[in-house]
Amino acid sequence: MSKINEPREIKGIKIDPAIFTFKFGCRCNGECCYYGVYTDLKEYQKIIDIKDKIIPIMDDSQPADIEKWFEAPEKDEDFDSGVAVGTELYNKKCVFLDKNGLCSLQKLALAEKKHKWAYKPLYCVLFPLTIFEGALTIDDDHINRLKICNKRPENDISIYDACKEELIHLFGDDGFLELEEYKKECSSNESSKEVA
Ligand code: SF4
Ligand code: SF4
Incomplete structure (x- = not known):
């Protein structure tokens, strides 16, 4: 059995499990x-x-x-x-x-x-995700300094769900499947904690 939220690396990039739960909605015009x-x-x-x-x-x-x-x-x-x-x-x-x-x-x-995205820089495609010190994570520094981005209370999906196309772009279909597995693992570990 895997450890709770065991760190995962996909194609050389570590995954911050916070991406599976952080709520995000993209509704502005490029702030x-x-x-x-x-x-x-x-x-x-x-x-x-x-x-x-x-x-x-x-x-x-x-x-x-x-x-x-x-x-x-x-x-x-x-x-x-x-x-x-x-x-x-x-x-x-x-x-x-x-x-x-x-x-x-x-x-x-x-x-x-x-x-x-043929000419678009990777970090533009990924935002509000980013790669920091080798880990795919939430770019909360940038999100927090923006005035409109993700400031509405009705945001209701995870940053992971909001950015699936971007994640497939980063990891390819095979890497994205690995990410899906990791997400399931993280959420089943969270459920086990809740019933314990
Ligand atoms: S600032 Fe945030 S809400 Fe606006 S386009 Fe960029 S990611 Fe979307
Ligand atoms: S290069 Fe990136 S930051 Fe500049 S306009 Fe295009 S998407 Fe926005």
Whole structure:
């Protein structure tokens, strides 16, 4: 028999079991994009490589000058390449957020009939989840500093249920099945505690 909430690692990422119970509802227009995001060095390079396709899709609230798109790279072991590059803010929002609250990277992917997240940084896809010190967990620091995000009392589903598509994107179908097993294990351990 497994231990209560025995830590689980899937594809090299530890799982914080709190994701199975934390309540979350996504109902606003991209407030999470007001602070920008850290991209992996490879994601940064991919975005720079397609700059000529991104610029025409931007509006006048966004900078066409690519020198204004990113901060200086910094070391960060939570990124595959070991280097993170933050997106800059412009008009008090991520440079890639347009005035209608849409991400230009996602808009471009959709316009090209690619997967909607083909150009989107992983940490944008994952939020309100994040990977911190090698563990998939809740980005509560970011959630807490936002004014609208998850502040309504009618939120009623777990962050896990709210983010299934994102979790499949991260782990693939096989990894997601492992996650489902871990969830069942955690909830049966919780039930055993309740009846004990
Ligand atoms: S994750 Fe939060 S801030 Fe982002 S769109 Fe959803 S509710 Fe808004
Ligand atoms: S890259 Fe797109 S999704 Fe990510 S913070 Fe910027 S606007 Fe939002």
